[in-house]
Amino acid sequence: MRVELTGRRKERENLLIQVARASGQNIAKCYQCGKCTAGCPVAVEMDIPPHQVMRLLQLGLKDEVLDSSAIWLCASCATCTARCPRDIDIAAVMDALRARAGREGRTRSAKTIALFHDIFLNAIQKHGRVFELGLAINYNLKTGNLFKDADLGRVYFTRGKIGLKAPKIKGGDEVRRIFQKVKQMEAGE
Amino acid sequence: MKYAYYPGCSLHATAKEFDASSRVVSRSLGIELEEIEDWSCCGATSAHATNHFLSIALPARNLALAARMGLDVAAPCAACYNRLAGANKVMRNDKEMRRKVNDVIGAEYHGEVTVKSLLEVFASVERERISSQVVKPLNNLKIACYYGCLLVRPPAVTGFDDPEQPVTMDRILQICGAETLEWGYKTECCGASLGLSREPVALRLVHDILRMAVDAGADCLACACPLCQSNLDARQEHVNRAFGTKFKVPVFYFTQLIGLAMGISSRDLKVHSHFVDTSKVLQAIG
Known part of the structure; x- marks a missing residue:
């Protein structure tokens, strides 16, 4: 079998540069000790554990990483970052990968998680603050799971912990400007 | 201040x-x-x-x-x-x-x-300022202080306490008279927003935290994060259903426990607004 090494190398270098730019981290430093995976609370649920995500990046295997459920299941607890003997902020790498996968519409492996982030950010864009009741209703409508956490909602409601009115802030336009800028930046990429 | x-x-x-x-x-x-x-x-x-x-x-x-x-x-x-x-x-x-x-x-x-x-702000208050106001010491209470992730990690951002073995909350609650427990899950993740978007994953994590706290002898947990609190408290019944357990561990904010020790009324501290019944703990404090 003929293996095209030169092309692969270039692709690999490009990916390392892109991830480094987006996360501020040097993936090449990882020496595969596996400490990130050992401490990761959700590694058992991931299709690719964190240390393998790092290795696949080193090898330039972009699609395997960006289509993985691992990057979405990551709970951002940063245990990996705190323990990495090479001082790589692995949680920041996960952020950069999720952001890119989200932009490229690669959310098939974890639709509800990506959807949750979307709805959460839409709420901020609209109100400046998160309106928890609206968030929950919206999420349930869009996932088709209408009664998810209805038992919790009932208790929160009777204890006066859920407002019925969306919050409103004076600086709403400033917050919306931030979101507009994000759209501009992403369109320019 | x-x-x-x-x-x-x-x-x-x-x-x-x-x-x-x-x-x-x-x-x-x-x-x-x-x-x-x-x-x-x-x-x-x-x-x-x-x-x-x-x-x-x-x-x-x-x-x-x-x-x-x-x-x-x-x-x-x-x-x-x-x-x-x-x-x-x-x-x-x-x-x-x-x-x-x-x-x-x-x-x-x-x-x-x-x-x-x-x-961190409370930790900068002189010890006497806190201890002099403790009128109802939490003497009979064994508390598992739960720090979770974001108070202590990543250390390059947080840095006020140890990321693996934090003690700030323990020390303040000790001044209030409580016995705080040595236990292994102080900084384990509760699953955060996965409680909403992938509940089974969060329930496993919450189950493990509650199990460790109960096995260490905790009467209650103390925390400092609304998402941790709601996963540990509001989802506790979901954990019991999923794992066949019978946990009934109250989960307080650390501020509520300090307030109780200071004799601030339970109504002002809203300690009755939790999912798991808190009355047993309140009786122990007296």
């Missing part, structure tokens, strides 16, 4: 008791909290999972508001604290990002305020 107070979205809704107890206990300790007027959401996990600029600009708007007040920031919620402190570091050190963010939020912010978690 005066701080710009950042309550965050949860403290105005599902974590009202964290807001109420933070304010009343701070007042008793001589810490003045002035709410940042017109604050906006910090973006939480969803912002940093989606776009780096967004995750800096959303908190930065609030930091710029605090800078105009001329005050350092105190945030009770561990998640808000983490986002504000993380963004502050970037605004301080990353010139290019600072320029872009200031341009959009219409500010001239350079990272000049300091961001502290309310726990």
Whole structure:
């Protein structure tokens, strides 16, 4: 079998540069000790554990990483970052990968998680603050799971912990400007 | 001591008791909290999972508001604290990002305020100031202090306590007379927003935390994060259903427990607003 090494190398270098730019981290430093995976609370649920995500990046295997459920299941607890003997902020790498996968519409492996982030950010864009009741209703409508956490909602409601009115802030336009800028930046990429 | 107070979205809704107890206990300790007027959401996990600029600009708007007040920031919620402190570091050190963010939020912010978690603020209060106000010592109470992730990690952002074996909350509750437990899950993750978007994963994590706390002999847990609190407390019944367990462990905010020791009324501390019945613990305090 003929293996095209030169092309692969270039692709690999490009990916390392892109991830480094987006996360501020040097993936090449990882020496595969596996400490990130050992401490990761959700590694058992991931299709690719964190240390393998790092290795696949080193090898330039972009699609395997960006289509993985691992990057979405990551709970951002940063245990990996705190323990990495090479001082790589692995949680920041996960952020950069999720952001890119989200932009490229690669959310098939974890639709509800990506959807949750979307709805959460839409709420901020609209109100400046998160309106928890609206968030929950919206999420349930869009996932088709209408009664998810209805038992919790009932208790929160009777204890006066859920407002019925969306919050409103004076600086709403400033917050919306931030979101507009994000759209501009992403369109320019 | 005066701080710009950042309550965050949860403290105005599902974590009202964290807001109420933070304010009343701070007042008793001589810490003045002035709410940042017109604050906006910090973006939480969803912002940093989606776009780096967004995750800096959303908190930065609030930091710029605090800078105009001329005050350092105190945030009770561990998640808000983490986002504000993380963004502050970037605004301080990353010139290019600072320029872009200031341009959009219409500010001239350079990272000049300091961001502290309310726990960290309390830790800076002299011991006597706290102990002199303890009228109902928590003598009969074994507390498992649960720090979770965002108070202590990543250490480059947080840094006020050890990321593996934090003690700040333990020390304050010890001053209040409680016995705080040595246990292994102080900083294990509760699953955070996976409780909403992938509940089975969160339930496994919550189950393990409750199991460890109960096995260590805990009467209750103390925490400093609305998402941890709701996963551990509100989802406890879901855990019992999924695992066939019978946990009934009350989960307090650390501010509520300090308040109880100070003799502040349980109504002001809203200790009856939790899912798991708290009356047994309240009786033990007397």
